[in-house]
Amino acid sequence: MSETGIGVAIKRVEDLRFLTGNGHYTDDINQPDQSHAWILRSPHAHAKLNAVDTTKAESAPGVIAIFTGVDMAADGVGGLPCGWQIHNKDGSPMAEPGHPPLAVDKVRHVGDQIAIVIAETRDQARDAAELISVDYGILDAAINMDAALAGTTLVHDDVPNNRCFDWEIGDKDATDAAFGNADHVVSIDLANNRLIPNAMEPRAAISEFDRTTGRYTLYTTTQNPHVIRLLMGAFVLNIPEHKLRIVAPDVGGGFGSKIFHYAEEAILTWAAAKVHRPIKWTAERSESFVTDAHGRDHETHAELALDKDGKFLGLRRRDQGQCGALTSQPSARASRPISTRHFWRVCTRHRRFMPKCRPYSPTLSRWDAYRGAGRPECTYLLERLVSKAARDLGFDPVELRQKEHDSGRPVPLSDTGRAPVRLWGFPGDIRKRPKGIRL
Amino acid sequence: MPTISMTVNGKSVSAEVEARTLLVQYLRESLGLTGTHVGCDTSQCGACVVHVNGESLKSCTMLAAQAEGADVTTIEGLANGDELHPMQEAFRENHGLQCGFCTPGMVMSALDLVQKNADPSEREVREWLEGNLCRCTGYHNIVKSILAGAKALRG
Structure with a gap:
């Protein structure tokens, strides 16, 4: 055996x-003449910003500058884009409401950004933020799917019923025919609860602007520096790529949540050119809870059609999810159904139809891909559905799976999205599963 | 502003700090010892564990002024030049880390365990780690690392 390579x-x-304390995470970095930022965030899920008065805070010790959403909007700053849209089943584009980095007219979830305070120290910035007076016109919140679906509280005035998109895929007629010929139909309802990714390292960023060259540098806790450069430069701040450098130092965990472009990155980069000082910001854990893109959070109904011998004939599923108050990207709207679709295709070669995948926008934090981005949910759904079929119809759960595996042709590559997929050692693995894992 | 003095990794240090300065802030911002991390600000996650007078403590929940006159050891104080401490080496050998953010706290916490209990059982290691969170590894290799590190330290 060689010293390097497979098996070693x-x-x-x-x-x-x-191991020696010499990692180089974003918050470990400090720049000469660096200032510090604190972001004032909404304590309300849904409220009009009637007035934001920063006068008192501006004269607090150490304060360099304070900016609100009005300042950024006046400067022509755009909103955070979705970046990967999807179309409704009728061919119309999905709803993509504005996502200003700092809220302008109203706040749409607890933690939504209202103002940035830049000061000599972080404590001074935080102390000054407490002196900002905000007149909130509190609105009803829609904190779950039923409330969002009812549409009585609109998170965005231009998105009826809070519906982001209504999407479908598959062959409806063939699937319905398969179900029509079935001896058995087994169904299941599953809820995947919303979760907070909670990387150990809170998000952080340091922005710099060199006025002699017009170049910006952003150090940020990101899994995806090139996408940040593209999205923030082209869509939010209008900075050409050759004038914008994104540095991703060591990252203390992300699990997907650090893929996306976040408002704080744009706010800091924009503000560095206003104050002509590097600006550093590090989230506290309580900010991570309310501003990192959340994961999962959807409800699924699925049905499996079988013949009398337990042969699978077709699959149908219907999903509804809560995509949060503000668009995330690249994948809040798209990657969940798409990656689920790929996996769905790999896992079964039968007639399948997904008539509805409808995310709604309640007044919750943004939502995006997390650890597997649809695949764990799809695996969970299929395994639970097959196990339920075995239980309800009196089949052995291993034999039912084995029969399905042995019965047909291999999954063609063309049926797996674009990703080449190898068939795994399923039959062997399922028999070798650890004791205690029930199917 | 109060003046504080302590020994950190064998060196005497002294500084004027705001009274509200946390020990972890002092270590990271004044002394530049950024190996000690802040993960949660609230004593939950253990990324900030250091030794104060030989005991493991969460430095995000202790004022720098409370460490007046104390002997503080951080992750930077463990290796002997190029030679890793046996507990650090055990983490490296057993893949006890992935992103590395919780790792300094894990190592410092593990060292306090083995000085109190030189031959801990797997269960004792798991119970001891109650105050240290990791989101990458699922803990198995951290536990394996600590058991291997304890064994190496017993000689």
């Missing part, structure tokens, strides 16, 4: 620095 444990090059 290889020491990681990064472990030496992580």
Whole structure:
């Protein structure tokens, strides 16, 4: 056996620095003449911003500048884009309401950004933020699917019923025919609860602007620096790519939540050119809870059609999810159904139809891909559905799966989205599963 | 502003700090010892664990002034030049880390365990780690690392 390669444990090059305290995470970085930012956030889920008075805060010790959404809007700053849209089943585009980095007319979830306070120290910025007076016109919140669906509280005035999109995929007629010929139909309802990704390292950023060259640099806790450069430069701040450098140092966990472009990155980068000082911001854990893109949060109804011998004939599913008050990207709207679709196709070669995938926008934090981005949910759904079929119809759960595996042709590559997929050692694995795992 | 003095990783240090300065802030911002991390600000996650007078403590929940005169050890104080401490080496050997953010707290916490209990059982290791969170590894390799580190330290 060789010293490197397959089957040999290889020491990681990064472990030496992580184990000796020499990692280089964003919050470990400091720049000469650096200032510090604190973001004032909404304590309300849904409220009009009648007035934001920063006068008192501006004269607090150490304060360099305070900016609100009105300042950014006046400067022509755009909103955070979705970046990967999807169309409704009728061919019309999905709703993509504005996502200003700092709220302008109203706040749409607890934690929504209202103002940035820049000061000599972080404590001074935080103290000054407490002196900002906000006149909130509190509105009803829509904090779950039923409330959002009712549409009595509109999170965005231009999105009727709070519906982001209504999407479908599959062959409806063939699937309905398969169900029509079935001896058995087994159904299941599953809820995947909303969760907070909670990387150990809170999000942080440092922005710099060099006025002699017009170049911006942003150090940020990101899994995806090139996408941040593209989205923030082209869509939000109008900075050409060659004038914008994004640095992703060591990242203390992300699980997907650090893929996306966040408002604080745009606010800091924009503000660095206003104050002509580097600006550093680090989230507290309570800010992570309310502003990192959340995961999961959808309800599914699924049906499996079988013949009398337990052969699978077709699958149908219907999903509704809560995509949060503000668009995330690249994938809040798209990757969940798309990656689920790919996996769905890999897992079964039968007639399948997904008549509804409808996300709604309640007054909750943004929502996006998290650890698997649809695939864990799809696996969970299929395995639960097949297990329920075995239980309800009196089949052995392993034999039912084995029969399905052995019965047909292999999954063609063309049926797996674009990703090449190898067939895994399913029959062997399922028999070797650890004791205690019930099917 | 009060003046504080302490020993950190064997060196005497002294500074004027705001009374509200946390020990972790002092270590990271004044001394530049950024190996000690802040994950939660609230004593939940353990990324900020250091030793104060030989005991593991969460430095995000202690004022720098409370460490007046104390002997503080951080993750930076463990290795002997190029030679890793046996507990650090055990984490490296057993893939006890992925993103590395919780790791300094895990190592410092583990060292306090083995000085109190040189031969801990797996269960004792797991119970001891109650105050240290990791989101990458699922803990199995951290536990394995600590058991291996304890064994190496017993010689």
